Amino acid sequence: EKQPCMPTHPQKPLIIKTGVQFTTKVRLLVKLPEVDYQLKVKTTFDKDLPPGRVSRQFFILTNNTKVMDIEDYSNGCLSVDFRHLQLKEKKYINGTKGSEGLLSVTEELHSLSFEASFTVQGLTIDLETCSLPLVVISNVSQLPGGWASVMWYNLLTDEPRNLAFFGNPPRASWSQLSEVLSWQFSTFAGRGLNKEQLTMLGEKLLGQHVSCSDYHVSWSKFSKNIPGKPFSFWMWLDSILELIKKHLLPVWNENYIMGFVSKETERSLLKDREPGTFLLRFSESHLGGITFTWVENSNGEVKFNSVEPYTKNRLSALPFADIIRDYKVISDGVVPENPLKFLYPDIPKDDAFGRLYNSQPSKVHPYISSTLIPISELRSNTSTTLPSCRSPEPPMTPGEFNMLNEHLCFDIETMSSPYSE
Amino acid sequence: EKQPCMPTHPQKPLIIKTGVQFTTKVRLLVKLPEVDYQLKVKTTFDKDLPPGRVSRQFFILTNNTKVMDIEDYSNGCLSVDFRHLQLKEKKYINGTKGSEGLLSVTEELHSLSFEASFTVQGLTIDLETCSLPLVVISNVSQLPGGWASVMWYNLLTDEPRNLAFFGNPPRASWSQLSEVLSWQFSTFAGRGLNKEQLTMLGEKLLGQHVSCSDYHVSWSKFSKNIPGKPFSFWMWLDSILELIKKHLLPVWNENYIMGFVSKETERSLLKDREPGTFLLRFSESHLGGITFTWVENSNGEVKFNSVEPYTKNRLSALPFADIIRDYKVISDGVVPENPLKFLYPDIPKDDAFGRLYNSQPSKVHPYISSTLIPISELRSNTSTTLPSCRSPEPPMTPGEFNMLNEHLCFDIETMSSPYSE
DNA sequence: ACAGTTTCCCGTAAATGC
DNA sequence: TGCATTTACGGGAAACTG
Numbered sequence: 065e066k067q068p069c070m071p072t073h074p075q076k077p078l079i080i081k082t083g084v085q086f087t088t089k090v091r092l093l094v095k096l097p098e099v100d101y102q103l104k105v106k107t108t109f110d111k112d113l114p115p116g117r118v119s120r121q122f123f124i125l126t127n128n129t130k131v132m133d134i135e136d137y138s139n140g141c142l143s144v145d146f147r148h149l150q151l152k153e154k155k156y157i158n159g160t161k162g163s164e165g166l167l168s169v170t171e172e173l174h175s176l177s178f179e180a181s182f183t184v185q186g187l188t189i190d191l192e193t194c195s196l197p198l199v200v201i202s203n204v205s206q207l208p209g210g211w212a213s214v215m216w217y218n219l220l221t222d223e224p225r226n227l228a229f230f231g232n233p234p235r236a237s238w239s240q241l242s243e244v245l246s247w248q249f250s251t252f253a254g255r256g257l258n259k260e261q262l263t264m265l266g267e268k269l270l271g272q273h274v275s276c277s278d279y280h281v282s283w284s285k286f287s288k289n290i291p292g293k294p295f296s297f298w299m300w301l302d303s304i305l306e307l308i309k310k311h312l313l314p315v316w317n318e319n320y321i322m323g324f325v326s327k328e329t330e331r332s333l334l335k336d337r338e339p340g341t342f343l344l345r346f347s348e349s350h351l352g353g354i355t356f357t358w359v360e361n362s363n364g365e366v367k368f369n370s371v372e373p374y375t376k377n378r379l380s381a382l383p384f385a386d387i388i389r390d391y392k393v394i395s396d397g398v399v400p401e402n403p404l405k406f407l408y409p410d411i412p413k414d415d416a417f418g419r420l421y422n423s424q425p426s427k428v429h430p431y432i433s434s435t436l437i438p439i440s441e442l443r444s445n446t447s448t449t450l451p452s453c454r455s456p457e458p459p460m461t462p463g464e465f466n467m468l469n470e471h472l473c474f475d476i477e478t479m480s481s482p483y484s485e
Numbered sequence: 486e487k488q489p490c491m492p493t494h495p496q497k498p499l500i501i502k503t504g505v506q507f508t509t510k511v512r513l514l515v516k517l518p519e520v521d522y523q524l525k526v527k528t529t530f531d532k533d534l535p536p537g538r539v540s541r542q543f544f545i546l547t548n549n550t551k552v553m554d555i556e557d558y559s560n561g562c563l564s565v566d567f568r569h570l571q572l573k574e575k576k577y578i579n580g581t582k583g584s585e586g587l588l589s590v591t592e593e594l595h596s597l598s599f600e601a602s603f604t605v606q607g608l609t610i611d612l613e614t615c616s617l618p619l620v621v622i623s624n625v626s627q628l629p630g631g632w633a634s635v636m637w638y639n640l641l642t643d644e645p646r647n648l649a650f651f652g653n654p655p656r657a658s659w660s661q662l663s664e665v666l667s668w669q670f671s672t673f674a675g676r677g678l679n680k681e682q683l684t685m686l687g688e689k690l691l692g693q694h695v696s697c698s699d700y701h702v703s704w705s706k707f708s709k710n711i712p713g714k715p716f717s718f719w720m721w722l723d724s725i726l727e728l729i730k731k732h733l734l735p736v737w738n739e740n741y742i743m744g745f746v747s748k749e750t751e752r753s754l755l756k757d758r759e760p761g762t763f764l765l766r767f768s769e770s771h772l773g774g775i776t777f778t779w780v781e782n783s784n785g786e787v788k789f790n791s792v793e794p795y796t797k798n799r800l801s802a803l804p805f806a807d808i809i810r811d812y813k814v815i816s817d818g819v820v821p822e823n824p825l826k827f828l829y830p831d832i833p834k835d836d837a838f839g840r841l842y843n844s845q846p847s848k849v850h851p852y853i854s855s856t857l858i859p860i861s862e863l864r865s866n867t868s869t870t871l872p873s874c875r876s877p878e879p880p881m882t883p884g885e886f887n888m889l890n891e892h893l894c895f896d897i898e899t900m901s902s903p904y905s906e
Numbered sequence: 907a908c909a910g911t912t913t914c915c916c917g918t919a920a921a922t923g924c
Numbered sequence: 925t926g927c928a929t930t931t932a933c934g935g936g937a938a939a940c941t942g
Contacts (some may be wrong), residue, residue, distance in 0.1 A: 202930050204916055372852040381802030381857065399820055429795040436802060436857040623912050625934055
């Protein structure tokens with residue numbers, strides 16, 4: 065009879081961070097006869113959860129009851145918006161720290177329950193409903209893991225409340241999964257993944273089995289660390305999504321980032337193109353990095369170069385389009401030259417990126433304006449630059465206030481509060 | 486009977502941010518006879534504060550009583566450390582929102598009281614003491630303003646608890662103030678200010694009166710916005726201090742930053758030097774910026790150029806020493822050249838900064854490493870690029886830190902609030 | 907409308923727990 | 925000890941509130 069809407073965390077529903085406000089809405093779908101009194105709804109976190117089922121317990125720190133009201137728009141349904149709800153972990157539940165030590169926090173599912181009761185014609189009616197499974201995190205660094213769980217659950221089951229789902233999570237067929245992955249990109253970055261990009265992702269995940277589109281991917285393969293690497297497939301992919309959202313949106317939406325290409329494919333694509341042709345792809349070895357690879361012709365021999373991937377730190381100092389515009393290679397002290405001429409297959413660089421270049425900062429008079437440009441220095445013998453020695457650090461002695469300390473002996477002393485810097 | 490010792494937390498004592506933990510310590514300076522029971526100390530915020538005296542009221546959210554204990558080291562004094570104390574504002578004290586609407590939050594002074602009582606030989610003895618005046622802030626953005634208050638108070642009064650101090654704050658003599666300002670730099674950045682730097686600051690604050698070292702600076706001149714600018718003298722100076730702490734420490738400590746120089750002085754210093762001689766100074770028109778000015782000789786005519794000031798954002802993309810090493814000017818498309826040759830007066834650039842250069846990032850094999858370099862493009866027609874108007878100068882102040890001495894006699898102590906970095 | 911002030915909360919760093 | 929998880933809080937920005 066009622067229908068819960070999810071915690072409306074704008075972007076990533078079904079994930080709640082402790083100590084951070086969330087909201088939820090409950091709507092009564094039937095019209096009640098003669099409701100002339102207040103219909104109270106109470107929200108409870110993990111109501112009736114079998115003990116030992118979860119390893120962490122939480123409660124709603126804030127006010128958890130509210131009176132239903134007629135919805136503004138149209139239908140006249142009764143509904144209630146809970147706002148400013150906040151979750152806190154119960155401490156000291158000693159001993160009963162759940163049996164599921166095998167699961168990580170982001171695999172532990174919870175739920176929000178809603179209850180109301182009213183009396184009509186002497187008959188008391190109890191209503192109760194609950195949310196889809198929720199993941200509770202304590203730091204945004206756990207958001208990607210939590211979102212992986214939410215996706216997996218909702219992709220693979222229709223059960224409304226199987227909190228033990230990750231005790232034995234099913235596999236996903238590649239055709240289902242690839243659709244979800246593309247959907248992530250179209251939802252959060254405005255453009256989905258094309259067939260070639262998905263193929264590369266499939267091969268990364270499954271080896272050459274991708275051809276069989278009914279191949280299945282296990283939860284571990286998707287969400288647990290790749291052997292030999294400190295991150296999982298999904299963490300890697302999500303780091304790219306974040307990079308796009310923060311620094312590459314226009315370039316991504318123009319479809320200028322091939323992004324997911326194996327090195328072999330990359331070379332076979334570039335080798336017959338005009339020298340100076342380049343393409344953009346994401347780093348496979350590091351989280352959230354993008355690089356460009358260009359082809360050049362030295363002495364009749366085809367050569368490929370890739371720049372060290374740019375990560376969010378570098379990109380926040382200099383927008384990516386400007387990096388492409390200004391990138392220079394200096395060989396043996398000769399005049400720097402930009403090796404990037406054509407975006408694959410053959411679009412003149414400025415035709416593609418011209419609209420995305422930042423205008424130069426306007427000049428503040430007495431000063432000469434200055435900008436940063438990305439530059440690589442090549443030596444003809446070895447590939448890179450000088451060895452250099454780092455120097456020691458300067459001591460930094462903040463004078464302390466100990467001036468008055470010791471000798472003052474008498475009685476109290478003070479306090480330190482964290483202010484400093 | 487009790488006596489306070491200074492904020493043991495080295496950094497910014499006497500400032501407390503709501504919602505952030507702080508600590509304080511109280512020490513009993515007399516030995517009590519036969520103390521065979523527990524001596525409890527209770528901490529109260531703004532105890533007995535006349536109503537209406539302050540516009541905001543706070544309370545200690547956490548546990549505020551603790552038992553005294555024998556101090557670990559030596560003397561066997563009784564003492565107690567309060568940790569994890571936290572302040573929260575009392576809400577809804579309707580109506581009584583203090584009379585002092587004239588004062589800003591950082592001018593509103595508070596205090597922490599400590600009480601204990603014990604019985605000896607049938608006689609009950611009450612002990613009480615309290616802290617130096619405290620400033621309560623709610624966001625780190627208020628820290629500079631709070632610190633200005635703490636400095637001014639402790640510089641200009643020996644009263645232990647004049648919470649109405651900012652109702653009518655006294656002026657500071659330039660000789661006092663300049664000492665405090667220099668002390669800020671030596672405490673927080675490891676090197677104080679020299680005579681020339683202080684002179685420039687004095688002129689900024691007082692015009693040409695600095696010669697009279699008994700000239701006095703008002704609190705407003707020090708801490709209120711400079712007419713026509715959105716920041717005060719102290720905010721400007723503090724933004725420079727922060728910039729040094731975060732990005733310029735080694736360069737500052739090597740004394741390579743002249744920093745505070747008027748444009749006139751700058752030119753007169755540079756005009757007779759070798760072309761390519763440069764000096765480093767802070768922006769007077771923007772918060773937290775540093776620039777270099779170099780002299781060059783074009784067609785027998787002396788010319789000065791200054792680069793657009795670097796702020797924390799740019800500096801966190803590229804360390805300042807590397808900027809100096811790599812800075813290039815490109816004129817009319819010719820080969821870029823670094824115009825910086827000698828640090829004033831005549832130190833070859835690499836002799837001065839060589840040890841401070843960062844080593845190049847080591848190369849990750851398949852990639853060509855890349856770095857950012859700062860570059861300015863000049864057109865030959867005018868000396869710089871677009872014309873634009875620059876604004877006037879920011880002011881400055883000197884000061885000194887003898888603040889906390891004297892008054893320590895009786896009662897209390899201090900606190901430092903945890904802000905750190 | 908607005909300025910001063912507080913709240914909110916991400917993201918990094920440090921602390922804690924297992 | 926190392927890893928997983930939580931806490932702490934600076935810093936930018938939004939929300940508040942007179």
